[in-house]
Amino acid sequence: MSTLIRGGTVVNATGAVAADVLVQGEKIAALVAPGFEVQADTVIDATGKYVIPGGIDGHTHMEMPFGGTSSVDTFETGTIAAAWGGTTTIVDFAVQAKGTSLLSTLDKWHSKADGNCAIDYGFHMIVSDVNDTSLKEMESCIDAGVNTFKMFMAYPGVFYATDGEILRAMQKARETGATIMMHAENGIAIDQLVAQAIANGDTDPVQHALTRPPELEGEATSRAIALAKVTGAPLYIVHLSAAQALDAVTKARDTGQNVFAETCPQYLYLSIxxxxxxxxxxxxxVASPPLRPKEHQGELWRGLRTNDLSLVSTDHCPFCFKDQKELGRGDFSKIPNGIPGVEHRIDLLHQGVVRGELTVERWVEISSTTPARMFGLYPRKGVIAPGADADVVVYDPMARQTLSVETHHMNVDYSAYEGMELTGKVSTVLSRGKVVVDDDGFHGGAGHGRFLGRDLNQYLV
Ligand SMILES: NC(=O)NCCC(=O)O
Ligand SMILES: [Zn+2]
Ligand SMILES: [Zn+2]
Known part of the structure; x- marks a missing residue:
């Protein structure tokens, strides 16, 4: 089965060129100069459109247990929503519960995801119990294609790891070539501020941000960077939201330290x-780190332009307003943490192109190519090139759309971006050569997506 995507502008991180893309089976077979005659079973007209590598969302939480409830997108509903928005790969977080092993956690996440995903998927591992056994088990996870391990400086008593535990995990990462991902907020200080606010009767959702000040993200980020420097391990800061944290990352990168950071669309568009x-x-x-005052947004866009921020993931973690967010009425600290967004990342970032803040190449780089490199998927994913998986999005840069809970495909009862008007929209999505989304609707299904065992990250500052 062959498909020719004809008449579009192929955009890679390295440049944009008018070319036709020939897909054979699951792979990209060739880029062909416009006008050359090529036989194919099907032709997709991409005239006036971009042809870009499918998005890679390196930070999602499908079916994630949190605070006595669970995020509401299943691997099926969440990956279908992702596909609608032009994302063809997710890397989701398996969550080690305290007292359990990493390998049983991995088995558990495979049983949730395998056979249920509509697009390709991989896993990171959240390590919440650092001990000799789990450190040893990191090696088996790496053999199983899971080589990125998230740790938390926040949430004492739940996921929190001490500096000593983080140091030990980083030493293991240095030894094995794995990467430590860090949720960098000073959870010990935050817990004090939260308790004080509640004791004062300050219980509204805004207190979530007021008790998690940006300085405590900046401090934790600096501490994580120092620990990484001492151990020689690369460090990946997840969901960076604050100018203070970006400043710490920028300084570390300027000295050549292998520190990388992602931000998320909610920090670029939403605020306190x-x-x-x-x-x-x-x-x-409500998500952690919290939404910040608006002035942080300009700094984050600047970081994306200058590559102090390497990429954008969603931290998609959907909880319904009704029944789930409601758990925290009268006590903001009980509101399940997370914002839905897996469907909108490519479109929201495209607004940066529309406004002239990002080049079209940088848009592709931060949403597909760099995640592929960081997470050991390149050049199988993240590029339109012969031999790559045919994960291809035909994107109409002139189409208009309005985001709404009425039209999104995520399994959640609100949109964080309700009413936002955007320029640009996905036209057609191919996942490993199969058209899964086009003007007629969704043609994919659970089980099409394959688990991606990932190579070690070789990407350097
Ligand atoms: N970000 C958030 O609030 N929820 C998901 C868990 C995490 O990434 O810390
Ligand atoms: Zn986190
Ligand atoms: Zn997260």
Missing amino acids: EDLAKPDFEGSKY
Whole structure:
């Protein structure tokens, strides 16, 4: 089965060129100069459109247990929503519960995801119990294609790891070539501020941000960077939200330290003003780190332009307003943490191109190519080139759309971006050569997506 995507502009991180893309089976077979005659079973007209590598969202939480409830997108619903938005690979987090092993955790996440994903998927591992056994088990995880391990400086008593535990895990990462991913917020100090706010009767959602000040993200980020430097391990800061944290990352990168950071669309577009919305509406925007005052957004866009921020992931972690966010009415600390967004990352970042903040190549780089490199998937993913998986998005840069819960495909009862008007929209999505989304709707299904055992990250600052 062959498909020719004809008449578009192929955009890679390295440049944009008018070319036709020939897909044979699951792979890209060739890029062909426009006008050359090529036989194919099917032709997709991409005139006036971009042809880009499928998005790679390196930070999602499908079916994730949190605070006595669970994120509401299943691997099936979440990966279908991702495909609608032009994302053809996710890397989701398996979550080690304290007292359990990493390998049993991996088995558990495979049983949730295998046979249920509509696009390709891999796993990171959240390590919440650092001990001799789990450190040894990191080696088996790496053999099983899971070589990125997230740790938490936040959430004492749940996921929190001490500096000593982080140091030991980083030493293991240095020894094995793995990467430590860090949730960098000073959870010990934050817990004090939270307890004080609640004791004062300050219980509204906005308190979530006021008790997690940006300085405590900056401090934790600096500490993680110092620990990484001492051990010689590469470090990946997840969901960076604050200018203070970006400053620490920028300085480390300027000295050549292998420190990388992602930000997320919610930190680029939403702010503490959303958390302050009345009638408990603010709960829809509770995630950690919290949404910041608007002035942080400009710094994050600057970081994306200058490559101090390497990539953008969603941290998609959907909890319904009704019944789930409601758990924290009267006590903001009980609001499940997370914001939905897996469907909108490519479109929201495209606004940076529309506004002239990002080049079209940089848009592709931060949403597909760099995640592929960072997470050991390149050049199988993240590039339109012969031999790569035919994960291809035909993107109409002129189409208009309005984001809404009425039209999104995520399994959640609100949109964090309700009413936002965007320029640009996905036209057609191929996942390993199969058209899964086009003008007629969704043609993929659970089970099409394959597990991706990932290579070690070879990517350097
Ligand atoms: N970010 C968030 O609030 N929820 C998901 C878990 C995490 O990434 O820390
Ligand atoms: Zn986190
Ligand atoms: Zn997360």
